[in-house]
Amino acid sequence: MSAPAVHESVLDAIGGTPLIRLARLGAGLAAPVYAKAEFLSIGGSVKDRAALSMVLAAERDGLLAPGGTIVEATSGNTGIGLAIVGRRRGYRVIAAVADRTAPEKWDILRAYGAEVVLAPTAVPLEDPAHLFNVVRRIVEETPGAWLADQYDNQANPDAHVRTTGPEIWEQTGGRVTHFVAGVGTGGTITGTGGHLKAVSGGAVTVVGADPESSVYGGGDGSPYYVESIGHFIHPDTVEDRWPLAYRRDAADAFERIPDRESLLTARRLAREEGILAGPSSGTAVAAALRVARRLGPEDLVVVLLPDSGRSYLSKVHSDAWMRQWGFLEDGGAVETGGAVENAVPAEPTGLRPLLDSAGPLVTVDADATVGEAARTLHGVPGGVAPAVLARTARPYGVSAAEVVGAVSREVLAAALADGSAKPDAPLGALLGPALPAVGVGQSVAEARAALGSGHPGVLVLVDGRAAGVLPRPALAD
Template sequence: MPHSAQALPISFPDPSRSRTYDSVLDLIGNTPLVRLNRLTEGLPATVYVKLDGFNLGGSSKDRIGLNIVREAIAGGELRPGGRITDTGAGNTAIGIALAGNATGHPSSSVPLPTLSPEKARLLEFLGVELLPGRPDVPREDPENWANVAQRRAEAETDGWWSHQESNGDNPAAHIASTGPEIWHQTGGRVTHFLAQIATGGTVSGTGSYLHEQNPEVSVIATDFHGSMHSQSNLYRVASGEPDAEQLERDWPENIDLDVIDRIERRDREAAIALGWRAAREEGLLIGLSSALSLGVALDLAANADEDDVFVVFSADSARDYVSREYNLAWLRENDYPELAERLARGDYSAPTHGSTDPDTVLVARADDRVLA
């Protein structure tokens, strides 16, 4: 169904509201919150997107990079000139490099094999050492990415492994910044907060701040079918299934099930299609994890109340995906030929496959669970 045209702004923003900063590191946080108009046409609720791609290094992970490095220096764990090492999807390594380079700390990263070429080039440009490692093999395997990070940290006297998945300064960054920003930007009207879950820092930290302001806010973690978390029994434990009480695998300590109200999973293909649609119909440039959460928000907003205010967290921008999922040639060559043909025709619908129907995991109360 064609959308009605959106009215263009009649002028540029008031120049007297533009700001000047004392340091590039002041360009982390205070990211814009923008209301959607076209993708939400006909929906009763309001949907906003928190655009963390506006951070200095292009993602939400600048917030945690800054906080982790600052606190490690303050606490003496990171000694002068010491190398910082970690595993991750690439964005944290950029955030750590910004804060590390500003304070004289070189860094190394063991990225996911899906690291986009754009992020890899930026990391190299920032001087980050990229090391190969595998997240999909057991911890006993020397190639396991955590072992690679650990070995690199131990190879230098002042090497330090920042452990973003269990480092409390990761969620603390979101408690101190993302949560208060969203509360302020919505005037306390936020009713639903959605963010993709990896280390859990974003959803746990922001969610705990929002719950403190209003326990009724629904905090929703989103995930892809087939993700690392999906491949463990995390979700069965989270939903309190009686035969799934112990986690079968280490999981990020920064995932706080006392904060997360529910977990929603969707197909990667649906998120890719929505990422394209957001750009083509709303001019919204958001990454894949953002499109995943946006899809869930649009589903839920269809049955929501008029007063409901959804905030979708966008960790990074579409710019980071234009040589992979936001590229027709890449899609054709990488298992998505049918999707590529549909997108080329301007058809942004994503069929729901039987085996990957959207499903929800309602998180059980903490006292009903036994965690390993």
């Protein structure tokens, strides 16, 4: 066994990550599945590679001068990589972070000396408050600032052409037949997949692992619960824009993975393989296992695990968070027929019995008229419904992030009766606050606590999406 490497700088420790066979999750499969453990890079993610590549390219091209400032919009990992590289090379680093990013990442960024600015992503791309517009404004206002722009910067995929792809080819002795990775900026799959295709003469199949509702794989663009990958589109966005770092023909195929499967697979990685990885790793591994089930012993699958689960202890690796958003009902996941499923008790627990008897979910579009809302609520138990952002189709259900308020039949009837609202008037002024949300696996006592004294009901979530409304009488003692 060779001695560990000795480095002159922390930057020399970026990359060079091992392959680890997923022997337990891949048990019974003819094709072996190996995980590229990017969480073992010095900054804890695959984004260390892109960060170093982008900074060195900017210095070479005269875009980043001594004493300058690095600015980036990030879900966390690229910002962490830039903070490590940037601070080590003497730059100020400002990371604008999506407000829904795991808070652990905010703390890690600050620990490395980055300045953190929180910005919303649940707004249209054209909104001045959108993450991308915030960083552009910071660059304009900061002398000597350089926007890393990982989404459009070609030094992002180039990092993987030079490092990740060659490492996988060498580590497998050229035996890799399938490469599976998530698609965020697209740099990893474009660069790594492109190199593997080139050196194999096109023999390697590249598979994109994508959240089910992400646009990349053909979803409707509605919100999902896996960070750092996929492509979300706010319904009010006028013009969708895809990253230039992503080559659209990079993936030969996509595996679209529901949130529950992604999150529970990430938890299985920790509990069965001893690999504490993030939710996007769960997406990638779920996809890789699907791919491997269709293959034979002559094949070899490599799946890239982008980051560490230490950044998500308050989310996917928290039972309380998983229950809050309706991803757990009985405390864990089981393996059934080679697929990950939520264990469903023989006797329904939590809010499931009440939800099953509540009838189908009724929602009202937030841009409806008063008359349309009143007709929708006619005959609805409890007379209350969540108001949601308009979307032409919701094949995966209404995400909790799309719920913007609540509509009460009582309030509508009173406004129509006293003439303060006309049937053709916009509903907006009569919208009440959103109903408190609870996960289907939470208890009735927890639902009552969330209900408090001022809400007419609670919204029940299954897999982070609205599944039903329980009016106050349904939760009575």
